[in-house]
Amino acid sequence: MRKKVTVVGAGNVGASCALKIAGKELADVVLVDVVEGVPQGKGLDLAQSGPVEGYDVKITGANDYEPTANSDVIVITAGFPRKPGMSRDDLLMANYEIVRNATEQAAKFSPNAILIVVTNPLDAMCWTAFTVSKFSRNRVIGMAGVLDTARYRTFLGMELGVSVESIQALVLGGHGDTMVPLVRLTSVSGIPLTELLPKERIDAIVQRTRDGGAEIVKYLKTGSAYYAPAAAAVEMVESILKDKKKVLPCAAYLEGEYGYNGLFVGVPVKLGAQGVEKIYEVQLAPDEKAMLDKSAGAVRELISVIQQKAGI
Numbered sequence: 001m002r003k004k005v006t007v008v009g010a011g012n013v014g015a016s017c018a019l020k021i022a023g024k025e026l027a028d029v030v031l032v033d034v035v036e037g038v039p040q041g042k043g044l045d046l047a048q049s050g051p052v053e054g055y056d057v058k059i060t061g062a063n064d065y066e067p068t069a070n071s072d073v074i075v076i077t078a079g080f081p082r083k084p085g086m087s088r089d090d091l092l093m094a095n096y097e098i099v100r101n102a103t104e105q106a107a108k109f110s111p112n113a114i115l116i117v118v119t120n121p122l123d124a125m126c127w128t129a130f131t132v133s134k135f136s137r138n139r140v141i142g143m144a145g146v147l148d149t150a151r152y153r154t155f156l157g158m159e160l161g162v163s164v165e166s167i168q169a170l171v172l173g174g175h176g177d178t179m180v181p182l183v184r185l186t187s188v189s190g191i192p193l194t195e196l197l198p199k200e201r202i203d204a205i206v207q208r209t210r211d212g213g214a215e216i217v218k219y220l221k222t223g224s225a226y227y228a229p230a231a232a233a234v235e236m237v238e239s240i241l242k243d244k245k246k247v248l249p250c251a252a253y254l255e256g257e258y259g260y261n262g263l264f265v266g267v268p269v270k271l272g273a274q275g276v277e278k279i280y281e282v283q284l285a286p287d288e289k290a291m292l293d294k295s296a297g298a299v300r301e302l303i304s305v306i307q308q309k310a311g312i
């Protein structure tokens, strides 16, 4: 049986995810959106790229969840993106309603699926999907760290004039201004970054990584990044569907790991057929732990806003 992936939200990130999933022939894809005609139209358009691109999977679109039944993976991209001047947190309650509804519906039709959340503010939307779906924690995962790490590696590649493929790095924490790029563990084919660049340059690149999403929002003016976010989400989909067991930074629900309980924080995880198959606890230096504490604190604050406003 061919695998099936549902992508909720047929906007910029969702449609780009569908294109990449099809291009890699990972699964049949069902696009779901509230706007009538958009998922159907984009689904058909994507299907018609198959004969040219050389992929052969089914891509369909719908405004309801029945066609999504028994999906293996559900990628939730439904929701508002940022506009210039907005923080991810400004999207909180509007996207809470959207993610709550999407999760309820999607989980009803695919009770065994693995949920990958993309909608911002990411860590709070993961918590929403986890709470609403009641899925076990290994089956609800947030996409942020893969993207943040890709941005960090891109900027380092530009600075050093080396292939981005030679740069190993890890960005932990929440998906926001408090994310934690681990400079100490960044290397260029094993050579510590700290031996290759002075501290001021590294600090500037860390800051540009933290502002990486905002930099693109400023250029685009009407929305946020989507090519790299979709690429990052599909790397996670692929690791799950092919049981590759890649170790990737993802938002995972922590139950005591790193000293946090009951919230999603970006940490290195092993992604395989069971979803999050292992959470790695990296030994952190005191300054790194302090930054992670700040980041986790910001996530906790958003969750308490949801709890107060939504009365849950």
Ligand SMILES: NC(=O)c1ccc[n+]([C@@H]2O[C@H](COP(=O)([O-])OP(=O)(O)OC[C@H]3O[C@@H](n4cnc5c(N)ncnc54)[C@H](O)[C@@H]3O)[C@@H](O)[C@H]2O)c1
Pocket: 008, 009, 010, 011, 012, 013, 014, 032, 033, 034, 035, 077, 078, 079, 080, 081, 082, 091, 095, 098, 099, 101, 102, 117, 118, 119, 120, 121, 122, 143, 144, 147, 175, 223, 224, 225, 226, 229
């Ligand atoms: N986690 C990350 O790193 C990351 C990166 C990029 C974007 N994002 C987030 O992803 C989300 C989508 O971004 P985008 O650029 O694709 O936005 P977009 O506006 O292009 O697409 C969003 C789509 O969601 C649809 N939608 C709204 N409510 C819905 C509902 N209840 N059910 C189904 N579909 C619904 C809209 O009609 C629209 O087509 C945003 O919240 C954005 O902030 C996250």
